[in-house]
Amino acid sequence: MRADNRKNDELRPIHIETEYIKHPEGSVLISVGETKVICNATVEERVPPFMRGQGKGWITAEYAMLPRATEQRNIRESSKGKVSGRTMEIQRLIGRALRSVIDLEQLGERTIWIDCDVIQADGGTRTASITGAFVALVLALRKIVEQKKIQKLPIKDFLAATSVGIDKNEGVILDLNYIEDSSAEVDMNVVMTGSGQFIELQGTGEEATFSREQLNELLDIAEIGIEQLIAKQKEVLGEI
Amino acid sequence: MRADNRKNDELRPIHIETEYIKHPEGSVLISVGETKVICNATVEERVPPFMRGQGKGWITAEYAMLPRATEQRNIRESSKGKVSGRTMEIQRLIGRALRSVIDLEQLGERTIWIDCDVIQADGGTRTASITGAFVALVLALRKIVEQKKIQKLPIKDFLAATSVGIDKNEGVILDLNYIEDSSAEVDMNVVMTGSGQFIELQGTGEEATFSREQLNELLDIAEIGIEQLIAKQKEVLGEI
Amino acid sequence: MRADNRKNDELRPIHIETEYIKHPEGSVLISVGETKVICNATVEERVPPFMRGQGKGWITAEYAMLPRATEQRNIRESSKGKVSGRTMEIQRLIGRALRSVIDLEQLGERTIWIDCDVIQADGGTRTASITGAFVALVLALRKIVEQKKIQKLPIKDFLAATSVGIDKNEGVILDLNYIEDSSAEVDMNVVMTGSGQFIELQGTGEEATFSREQLNELLDIAEIGIEQLIAKQKEVLGEI
Amino acid sequence: MRADNRKNDELRPIHIETEYIKHPEGSVLISVGETKVICNATVEERVPPFMRGQGKGWITAEYAMLPRATEQRNIRESSKGKVSGRTMEIQRLIGRALRSVIDLEQLGERTIWIDCDVIQADGGTRTASITGAFVALVLALRKIVEQKKIQKLPIKDFLAATSVGIDKNEGVILDLNYIEDSSAEVDMNVVMTGSGQFIELQGTGEEATFSREQLNELLDIAEIGIEQLIAKQKEVLGEI
Amino acid sequence: MRADNRKNDELRPIHIETEYIKHPEGSVLISVGETKVICNATVEERVPPFMRGQGKGWITAEYAMLPRATEQRNIRESSKGKVSGRTMEIQRLIGRALRSVIDLEQLGERTIWIDCDVIQADGGTRTASITGAFVALVLALRKIVEQKKIQKLPIKDFLAATSVGIDKNEGVILDLNYIEDSSAEVDMNVVMTGSGQFIELQGTGEEATFSREQLNELLDIAEIGIEQLIAKQKEVLGEI
């Protein structure tokens, strides 16, 4: 049995609270077990220089942790004067994933900024960020539709993310918490759409390797998790 | 009447939620009206290099805002690669204020890190940070006492902060929200102890000046606010 | 008696030398006792981006110390690659103070840069900077009037600054030198106008507190000092 | 047919030149088609601080491009004063991949630095870097064995990487050049061992998605490429 | 005899390979003994802001070393986040030297970027960079002439550089390798034109001094080296 009595293919409890912060166009507090992320979506009526004049929109993400989101306090990246490689990797992933389900031409020449701020971390912060950010993004896009800036939601499909991994004792497991993540031999982040297509797959053997068979088991269990996460998003958002 | 129907010497509603985040030794979410700040206190068993070998402790603070804590999104200081002058001024103020009510020798050679992260801003974020940080600090110090690392709480007095100002129409007002703060002619931050002593006084004429009489009115009203804030802290903390 | 035989309400000797450096529109070397600051004012015929199109001017200040202005050599901020919190606090204070006595609309869309470079430090460098910078500013503004770019001096009042503090033995004292400043229990910087109004008040208990009565004594003595500083400015500048 | 007349499952010509630069312990120039990368391995007789005292070694990688490795000149990251997110992602990937086939305990407390400098880029620079870096790493490790610092090569398996993708017209293709990479709907980097196990899998739908079936086709074709790359490494290195 | 059996006035073997990298407008690999530098020239159809509207072109250079170009691995300047004083000195020298033989008005409002990347270092990297960069520059300028953007080559003369020095045992020597450079008492870099005029002369006593007579000997031997280097350039480039 897993430390928190979950079955191998069981997600941690998921809560999605909307309108968490008052200023952003879309604001969500997502909890995946003890992992808590504030996901805010901001609409800006212009695109970055490299996108100008193409009639298309842009979605970009930033990710950070409060210094004491973790067991040990982390030095702020603003104090260090630079953003770490890990942070950059995560924010590039979040932005790329969200862009893949949005019709950027329909969005028009505007940028949606997604800010994912982890206030408490217990594993899976990047996948929780993607799942929560999608909800914040839809809320912000609905505002633009309400304001009649665009005619319909430029969303092609639902989108959620989870992690799967291989534990020495448990085998293939879904939605790893911090302890499980630290000791897993293989760690894989999976981003999928509501129609069961892959958007992003990042699997890493941590000083270990994995076979094609293990990959298939990991993907089977990931699909189970993603379906439940998207069901949760639908509860909050209704159909889109 | 003030925009939110408050009297000139009336604070906004105050809420202090403890144990907000699970990892820190002391964790508080303070709301002062619509201003919300997470204040986390971390105990580190060593002091910075310039303090080593003196047998004394240290308290240092960091302050930040989520990008969308405000009406307009702010660029992250980690992305800019440097901390702004305003942020430095605020975190130096918070640290200095907290150190003045702590017996640093009694604390022993350890550092308490105070992290104030504004998740929603509506004026008075630095004074709310000080008021909340004091509670988080006491909670963290109680942990050290419980762990028998020190014998008693090294706290000399309660500590809270508020802002007062002069509004062109309303005159002298207490606890300015963002709209009031933006248009005030004089803006003053006051940090006081439970016994009514000043710790810090920062008054600024914003392209305006103020007389000795106006200063006295500002201080009278500040004392009213501080008393109520400290009463609120005592509700949460009990006597210390 | 104070170490340098001054009375508690006595300033150190003040000297203000104008036209110290040949290039700036206004240039002053101010000495307050052993503290020496070069204050240069530069006129730039445009305003920073956030001020454009408002028909108003801007005044901004920068402050620095030569590495060996102090007893111990300080590392240059250019070598460290960043400006310290203390420096930022001081340059924000100088700029804010100067702006409060200038009619920015009358100044028109131009910026006055104030550079305060401490070549020798013995306490009170920020207040000496403000007192000297005001003189350099007036000199630069007179140049603009002479060039008929504006019709009259856009100055609302004289402006000077001094420090006051509470010494364990001496009690309330005026114009602290470095030794006094290092051991003072309370330290307060006061910026006032020629007509006796406050512009900025920054009082700090250094690991100590102060009462309302002590505050009043500090302000009484500060007023004495400011009057003498402004008299000195009038000697140099004549009426404005 | 693909633009360069290759079949869908055909690699570009591979050349691996050893002892390319005289100073490094291992030095390789790898060409994969028009992509050319200098891979240098440096042995340092200590580990980074977070690894000290564990009796284990460390392998870390850095990746860069000459400014004119590409069609358009890129600004140097040293001139920009920071390393881009893309660079960090790539160097973390290279380091992680190499570490997974090395027995770090057998390596002992030393670090192998891998420098991958792309002198000419035509797609697949990160996978060419991994394939070449493995060769440079083995050469450097052989030096340590020759010097009798360790008894045998601490290598668990061969290691190579390639890219696969889905082209709108061609379908699933192996080893994308720059033109193919720019227009591919799905892009996947695969790192595998000599025994056919996965080490890293990074698949991304570029504003597109992919199905489980497509994933399987991509992996089939990747395995073909990896086998040939490892055969090439064996030609150069012999058995290990 | 010198360590590599050269006579005091003998250059190391020189090789200049053109079209080394495919993308740049001019690309050269120059070897001076064991020192190897890739020199790439890029044409950009605009000038930096400070040059705009003058109808003149600009030539600017950047210089870097691969981390393991040297016996000991150097930390990348991109990782350090800043360019060293030595690097800046060298790239300013290369740019200045090249500009002195180019008719910038004839070049028109465009910039030629020169990138000198040392892949293997054995002394004299800056002078090898200048000698190689001149060839890359001519190749790039010929492209512009071929494209009929300008009518003729805007080149006033050939240009090459070498180092001379004073060795405690050997006396005055030409083209110092790394070992010789490290122990030389006087070190001088000389940049000259095809017609034997000086462009730049940088002589330094390394904790030593030199007389007017020694200076003359150094210059005599430098002229011998420059003549041979320019002969080599002419072999590669033909007349210009």
Added chain:
Amino acid sequence: MRADNRKNDELRPIHIETEYIKHPEGSVLISVGETKVICNATVEERVPPFMRGQGKGWITAEYAMLPRATEQRNIRESSKGKVSGRTMEIQRLIGRALRSVIDLEQLGERTIWIDCDVIQADGGTRTASITGAFVALVLALRKIVEQKKIQKLPIKDFLAATSVGIDKNEGVILDLNYIEDSSAEVDMNVVMTGSGQFIELQGTGEEATFSREQLNELLDIAEIGIEQLIAKQKEVLGEI
């Protein structure tokens, strides 16, 4: 005739004021015409890490300009967050020049920091810095001798620097002011000892070239200037 009525081989008026600032071990204000530089020497009782344990001392220099030392205000390097290439070149030159006349073994394991801060610039700031810094250095070294930390002055010779150049109309001229420096075709900085030996020679054709004959004329005139500068240093310092 030159603009300021000087003869071609005439220096501008030189003044050297010692004990200019009270804290440094050696402090000098040097004026060369309208160029004014504060040169401070600081003794630190340790050497930088790369020098430790060799029993030798070190001399290092920093150079800066006040923002308004020049006709146009310059942005502070501390605000830009980095030191320019020009500044680095100059401070490396100053340090190297001073080290060449000091017996570093006799100095013992201590560092002399030389700070050259230009408060007013009118050409020749780097050569004025060297000439003034030598005086400040001797004063600081005398302090160490007085304190009996070393037995005698570890100085091998006097040291001064000047600039020479070629003006289109005037021909070869000595000690160029800003206007002359801006239009000179050739610009050369010469650092020499009291016994007439060269320490450093940096000659540059500014988009021009110079012959061996012109070089000889430049050096003849430089020797005249250096002799007079050293005579001035001897007036201030006496024999050493």
